[in-house]
Amino acid sequence: MPLRLVPRNLLKHPLRSLLTLLSLAVALFLLCLLRSLVVALDAGVRGAKSDRVIVQSAVSLFVFLPESYQEKIRQVEGVAEVMGWTWFGGYYQEPANFFAQFATDSELLFSMYPEIQIIKGDARDFLADRRACIIGDQLASAYDFDIGQSIPLIGGLFPRVDGGVWDFQVAAIYRSNSSNVDRKSLFFHYDYLQQSREEGGVEGPPGIGVFVVKVKEGEDPLAVMGRIDALFENGPQRVQSCSEAVFQAQFVSMVGNIPLFVGSLGGGVFLAILLAVVNTMLMSAREQVRDIGIMKALGFTNAAAFWVILLQGLLLALAGGGLGILGAHAVSEPMAQALGAYFPGFAVSRETTVVGLVISLAIGVLAASVPAWRLSRLSTVQTMRMEA
Amino acid sequence: MALVPLTYNLRSMLVRRSATLLTVLGIGATVAVISGVLALQQGFERLFAASGRADLAVIMRQGSTDEGSSILDREDANALVKSSPEIAEDEDGRPLASMESYLGVRRFKVDGGETNVAVRGIQPLSIRLAGAALKLVAGRHFTPGSDEVIVGAKLSGRVRDCQVGDVIVFNTTPFRVVGVFECDGPFASEIWGDVERIGAALERPVYNRIVALLKPGVALEDFAARVEKDEQAHAMVESEREYLTKQTRAMSAALLWLGGVLALIMGVAAIFTATNTMLAALAARTHEIGVLLALGFRPAAVFCAFLAEAVLLCLLGGAAGCLMTLPLNGIETGTTNYQTFTEVAFAFRVTPQVLVVAVTFSLLLGLAGGALPAWRAARMNPTAALRRL
Numbered sequence: 001m002p003l004r005l006v007p008r009n010l011l012k013h014p015l016r017s018l019l020t021l022l023s024l025a026v027a028l029f030l031l032c033l034l035r036s037l038v039v040a041l042d043a044g045v046r047g048a049k050s051d052r053v054i055v056q057s058a059v060s061l062f063v064f065l066p067e068s069y070q071e072k073i074r075q076v077e078g079v080a081e082v083m084g085w086t087w088f089g090g091y092y093q094e095p096a097n098f099f100a101q102f103a104t105d106s107e108l109l110f111s112m113y114p115e116i117q118i119i120k121g122d123a124r125d126f127l128a129d130r131r132a133c134i135i136g137d138q139l140a141s142a143y144d145f146d147i148g149q150s151i152p153l154i155g156g157l158f159p160r161v162d163g164g165v166w167d168f169q170v171a172a173i174y175r176s177n178s179s180n181v182d183r184k185s186l187f188f189h190y191d192y193l194q195q196s197r198e199e200g201g202v203e204g205p206p207g208i209g210v211f212v213v214k215v216k217e218g219e220d221p222l223a224v225m226g227r228i229d230a231l232f233e234n235g236p237q238r239v240q241s242c243s244e245a246v247f248q249a250q251f252v253s254m255v256g257n258i259p260l261f262v263g264s265l266g267g268g269v270f271l272a273i274l275l276a277v278v279n280t281m282l283m284s285a286r287e288q289v290r291d292i293g294i295m296k297a298l299g300f301t302n303a304a305a306f307w308v309i310l311l312q313g314l315l316l317a318l319a320g321g322g323l324g325i326l327g328a329h330a331v332s333e334p335m336a337q338a339l340g341a342y343f344p345g346f347a348v349s350r351e352t353t354v355v356g357l358v359i360s361l362a363i364g365v366l367a368a369s370v371p372a373w374r375l376s377r378l379s380t381v382q383t384m385r386m387e388a
Numbered sequence: 389m390a391l392v393p394l395t396y397n398l399r400s401m402l403v404r405r406s407a408t409l410l411t412v413l414g415i416g417a418t419v420a421v422i423s424g425v426l427a428l429q430q431g432f433e434r435l436f437a438a439s440g441r442a443d444l445a446v447i448m449r450q451g452s453t454d455e456g457s458s459i460l461d462r463e464d465a466n467a468l469v470k471s472s473p474e475i476a477e478d479e480d481g482r483p484l485a486s487m488e489s490y491l492g493v494r495r496f497k498v499d500g501g502e503t504n505v506a507v508r509g510i511q512p513l514s515i516r517l518a519g520a521a522l523k524l525v526a527g528r529h530f531t532p533g534s535d536e537v538i539v540g541a542k543l544s545g546r547v548r549d550c551q552v553g554d555v556i557v558f559n560t561t562p563f564r565v566v567g568v569f570e571c572d573g574p575f576a577s578e579i580w581g582d583v584e585r586i587g588a589a590l591e592r593p594v595y596n597r598i599v600a601l602l603k604p605g606v607a608l609e610d611f612a613a614r615v616e617k618d619e620q621a622h623a624m625v626e627s628e629r630e631y632l633t634k635q636t637r638a639m640s641a642a643l644l645w646l647g648g649v650l651a652l653i654m655g656v657a658a659i660f661t662a663t664n665t666m667l668a669a670l671a672a673r674t675h676e677i678g679v680l681l682a683l684g685f686r687p688a689a690v691f692c693a694f695l696a697e698a699v700l701l702c703l704l705g706g707a708a709g710c711l712m713t714l715p716l717n718g719i720e721t722g723t724t725n726y727q728t729f730t731e732v733a734f735a736f737r738v739t740p741q742v743l744v745v746a747v748t749f750s751l752l753l754g755l756a757g758g759a760l761p762a763w764r765a766a767r768m769n770p771t772a773a774l775r776r777l
Contacts, residue, residue: 013671019664023657030653059559059590060493061504061729062456095453096638159451203449203459235560236591240494250502261428268421269654275414276661279407283668 002300006311009288017316020280024320024360025327027273032328032356033335034266036348038259041252043179043345052112053221054085054247055211055228058240064207065237067194073211076227078219083108084190086209089157090166092143099139100182101153102209103190112212115181121147121172130192132171136183138337140173147173151186158193158204179345180248213241270359277367281313285371292375293383306376313368314361321360325353389686392693397700400676404669411665412704415753418658419709422651423738423746427716429643431737432723436636439573440629444517445475445608447598447615450624454635454727455490460595460623462487468621469598474606474614485600486513489583491590492730493558496548503722505547506730507537507558507590508575509583517599518571527552527567530581535589537581538567542733546722550579561589573632574725577732599628635727655753658702662757666698670761677765678773691766698758699751706750713738713746 010017055073057063064086073082088101106127110116119137126132135145145151152165160166168188176183196202213228215221225241232239242250292305325348332348339346375383401408447468452458465487469475475483489509497503508514512532515522530536543550550556554565556579563581570576587593602611612625626634670677680690717738725732 013667016664016667019660019667023660023664026653026657026660030650058494060491062492063590063592089457154451156451156453156457159449163450205459238559264424265421265650268417268424272414272417272421272654272661273657275410275417276657276664279410279414279661280664280668282410283407283665287668287671 002295002304002308003311005291005295005308006315009284009291009308010312010316013284016280016284020277020316021320021323023273023276024317024363025324027269028321028324028356028360029327030269030324031266031359032325032348032352033331034262034269035352035355036328036332036335036346037339037343038262039349039352040339040343040346041258042249043343050243050245051215051217051221052244053213053215053225053228053241054244055213055239055241056209056247058229058238063237064205064209065211065239066207069232069237069239070208070211072231073213073228076224076231078216078224078227079213080216081108081112081214083112083212083214084208084210085212086190086193087157088153088155088188088193090153090155092151092153095156097143099142099184099186101186101188103193104187106187106189106191109187112214113181115176115178116174116187117177118172119175121170123172126171129169129171130189130195131167131169133168133186133188134172134174135170135186137173137175138183139186140170142184142337145170147171155202155204158197158202160196161201161203180244182345210247212244270363274363274366277313277317277363278370281309281367282371284312285309285375289375289378289383292378293380296380296383302376306372309372309375310365310368313372314364317360317364317367318357321356321363325356325360328356329353389689390684391689392680392685394696397693397697400669400673401697401701404672407665407668408701408704411661411701412708414661415658415702415705415750416708416712418654418753419706419746419750420712421654422647422749423709423713423742424716424736425643425647425650426742426745427713427736427738428721429640429647430739430742431734432643433636433640434737434739435732435734436574436632437629439521440627440632442627442629443602443608444628445600445602445611446626446628446631447600447623448596448626450616450622452624455488455596456492456728456730458596460598462593462595464621464623465595465598468615468618468623469600472600472611472615474602474611476601476603483600484513484517485598486511486517487583487595488514488597488599489587489592489594490596490728491592492728493579493590495556498546498548503547503731504724504729505543506574506578506728507586508578508580509586510580511583514580514599517601518575521573522569522571522575525568525570527565530566532582533585534582535561535563535585536566537563537579537586538569539565539579540576541568541570542576542720543579544568546733558586558589559591563589574635574732577722577730635725638727639723639725651749655749658705658753659757662698662702662753663760665701666694666758666761667764669697670694670765674768674773674776677768678770678776681768681770682774687766690768691762694762694765695755695758698762699754702750702754702757703747705753706747709750710738710743710746713742 057065070082083105086103088103090101091097126134147170149170150167152167154165215224228241229239295305328348336346448458449460469483469485475485478484491507492504493507494502495505525541530538539550552565552568555562608627615621615623615625716736718735720733720735722731722733
């Protein structure tokens with residue numbers, strides 16, 4: 001089989017081949033990033049631990065639970081530990097600077113969430129200072145925060161009566177090795193929030209957002225959840241316990257049809273590029289009619305003619321697709337930085353790379369097989385007679 | 389200068405119909421993706437911004453970004469209304485102001501999954517203030533002081549227990565659905581009930597905002613400035629339109645950004661496609677170009693002819709893209725209002741702006757994609773071109 005014809009034919013019209021290659025690269029670049037976006041949505045669900053249970057209000061995501069629930073839940077059979085977890089809802093300078101802040105029981109935080117690892121500073125400094133906080137490494141780099149610095153936050157949900165800002169001292173910077181804990185959050189002491197409320201300097205709802213429950217080893221989390229829910233069946237606030245994965249998944253489901261939306265976008269991109277490549281392959285195949293005729297006259301088989309055309313398409317598709325996938329990997333890190341607050345865990349995964357390669361391959365095969373099949377079946381005499 | 393007749397281009401496109409069709413469809417798909425995103429943005433923005441009234445004042449706690457985070461003390465709220473002579477009065481001299489509460493509650497969707505539905509506790513005046521924008525489409529209004537609610541029409545098919553006669557349980561208290569209402573704006577995705585009864589059921593006896601009609605002649609800005617200076621009130625005032633526009637800002641910006649990025653990236657790919665098609669056309673028609681030049685057409689005329697063909701090709705693609713987007717018009721979808729984290733239903737809107745952007749975009753694609761091949765065609769040597777068959 002005259003394999004040398006494959007690159008030669010592609011280089012016959014270098015500009016056209018280059019343009020096709022580049023449009024394929026653009027399409028695959030886009031498809032990989034879109035897929036990574038959808039994958040990132042589920043990152044929190046995939047990273048969730050199965051021995052952690054979240055107890056939240058059965059009424060609303062925005063209703064807090066009474067503080068007294070913590071002790072009551074701790075008494076429930078099968079519960080190892082209970083930690084409060086309260087959404088603070090503040091913002092830095094202006095509402096557009098969005099990142100999550102949580103008030104937790106700090107002395108429990110590191111044992112409940114072993115995935116939170118201090119990479120700079122000291123956890124003891126955090127525990128020793130009432131106004132201290134720890135921040136994720138992505139948050140630190142996004143706003144150039146560093147240890148010892150204070151972060152002024154405007155309380156959206158908990159405004160200070162005097163109209164001033166909250167000040168949190170950065171005691172340490174953490175990194176999370178699991179996608180369920182976002183690297184762009186701020187954690188501080190619930191006691192600080194509670195005392196500020198008691199002293200009357202702060203408005204805002206009383207109570208605790210949700211409780212994170214660690215189930216004793218060997219206990220069935222489902223049974224523990226049932227016991228906790230039953231405890232508050234008749235109020236004052238009904239609760240709904242669920243696994244951490246389900247808790248994370250509810251946010252994904254609220255976001256609504258994003259996977260469908262992004263999927264349709266991807267479909268459009270795929271269609272546009274497939275048509276473009278089919279077109280190029282058809283056009284270049286038409287120009288090769290005489291060459292194929294000559295090949296056949298020289299005694300090459302139909303199969304050889306078929307493969308010469310098909311391999312051109314495959315080579316072009318893989319080169320273009322590969323380039324696009326490489327491009328997606330190159331921008332993966334800056335994209336993760338930019339989207340961190342909305343899509344924690346954004347990354348172009350190995351799976352996405354494979355999917356991208358398969359799509360490139362599919363485009364190449366689909367686009368080249370029609371002209372390859374048509375040309376290979378023409379008789380020698382027919383091809384020689386046809387005008388290019 | 390004599391121009392090459394356009395029929396030449398049209399016939400050439402017809403002769404190479406499979407290539408023409410594939411190019412048109414490919415560019416059409418690109419245009420459709422971008423105008424689809426824009427239609428979504430238009431639908432979202434129209435739902436909010438177009439429905440807000442400019443003369444209705446929305447009073448919230450100072451510093452809050454939305455109703456959900458605005459919590460007003462009841463006494464403070466009542467005192468503020470009483471001490472505000474700017475607020476219009478009804479026939480009996482009572483201020484035309486209504487206290488409302490707002491909370492996103494967990495509800496199950498009809499097709500599975502959980503969502504947050506906004507529950508608005510209102511006083512009877514809210515319905516009067518909403519005026520003609522609010523229409524009851526089934527049942528009746530709830531009786532003030534009772535455990536009854538009316539639900540927005542957009543919820544009926546999407547969320548469970550939202551038909552007349554159904555019972556919705558808030559915390560531990562059951563509420564009966566007695567009516568379904570249609571309303572402009574995001575309200576048609578809400579549940580409305582008596583502010584006191586809902587507050588009691590949810591254990592949240594607070595107000596989240598006050599809506600008030602101002603006396604004729606009172607400028608909203610003046611009222612806002614006075615209230616914001618009031619140390620006691622801790623409140624801020626916006627017009628309803630302003631408030632609703634703010635709710636869409638983040639989502640609108642995100643969708644416009646997405647549309648822009650897609651247009652840029654996919655536009656580049658589409659330009660490559662158009663260039664490719666034209667280059668192939670050129671290669672096949674070298675002889676014809678030689679004939680055109682030999683007949684005395686100036687290179688500039690040949691340039692125009694091929695550029696026109698590329699533009700025509702892309703405009704056809706744009707038209708195909710618009711046709712692909714049109715069926716989206718009116719399709720309802722749900723998304724989260726990221727300010728309040730509650731679900732709102734809205735429809736794609738293929739507005740004239742969307743179509744104008746789509747056509748302009750395809751025109752630009754044609755110009756950018758056709759320039760290089762047209763230039764090459766114009767620079768051909770007639771003798772050399774004529775020799776090629």
